[in-house]
Amino acid sequence: MYLTRFRINTARIGARRLLSTPQVLHAAVMSSFAEVPTQAGERARVLWRIDHNNKADVVLYIVSPDRPDLTHLVEQAGWPTTARWETFDYTRFLKRLTIGDTWAFRLTANPVHxxxxxxxxxxxxxxxxxxxxxxxxLLDRQDASGFAILEKPAERRLLPEGDTYELVVRDQRSLSFAKAGQGSSRGSRVKLTTVTFDGRLRVTDPDAFRRVLAMGLGKAKAYGCGLMTLAPVR
Known part of the structure; x- marks a missing residue:
């Protein structure tokens, strides 16, 4: 498995097209592989996510079984002479996860019922x-997903209830776009709501948690949802 990070040059026309719909970005991500990624003889899941840190800092993350080649994205929406992309060996990192590890995390998801x-x-x-x-x-899925979101100490809770967890929900987006190859007729449009979760967690089941990090969490994975990334707790 590989984790790839690519910063998008939002000043370029190609970047604006790339970010216009998840459908366009999904196609660009899948074009990063010479062959369709497979695992055990079946088509493998490729996860991706866009982080809008600020207007000038937009980052694409990809988790994939094969190493991607983002040359086309650099040429269209990057800095061709000064910056490319970073790809890391994700398998080695996943193997090191153990029970009790604590991490800061970010997840963009499509919460539905x-x-x-x-x-x-x-x-x-x-x-x-x-x-x-x-x-x-998200809280309803943590046990089966091999992690537990940390609870705040009582002295840090600002409200009598509803402020229990080290978890923030932000950046809600309502998206509507045409399915590929189906024009813009109303019946062929995809509509979904995405939000970004930032928080802290503890690993409770490393095997289950590895599956979530590699395969994603929730629906709409082809449209930029489900990819969780980790960072050391500060």
Whole structure:
């Protein structure tokens, strides 16, 4: 597995096109591989995420089973003569994870749930729209995903309730774009809501956690959701 980091030059026309829809960016990411990535004879999952740190600092992260070649992105949306991209051996890092490790994390996800408006109707996938329910969506998945989000000490909690965890929900985005090759008809559009989670966690099941880091968490992975990255706790 490989983790790749590429900073996008937002001043370039190619960058604006690249960031126009997740559909365009997904195609650009998949073009980074000469062959379709596979694992055990089947098509492998490639995860990616865009971090909008500020207007001039936009970073693309990719987790993939094969090493990508981002030459086309450098030429279209980078700094061809002064900056390229960084790729790291992710497998070695994943193997070192152990129970009790604590990390700061970032995750962009598509928090959804299935509801039935009337008896007898099929369920419909619907986005969570409030920070409370979006946070609950992630908390409900932590046990099966091999991690536990850290709780704040009582003296650091600003509210009597609802401020329990080392977790922030931010940057909610409502996206709507046409599916590839289907024009712009209303019926062929993809609509999804994404949010970014920043927080701190403790590893409880290294094997399950490795699967999440390699395979993603939640829906809409092809559209930039599900990739969790880690950083040392400061």
């Amino acid at each position: 299935s509801i039935r408006r009337k008896d007898g109707e099929p369920t419909k996938r619907t986005a969570h729209l409030t920070p409370h329910h979006q946070m609950r969506w």
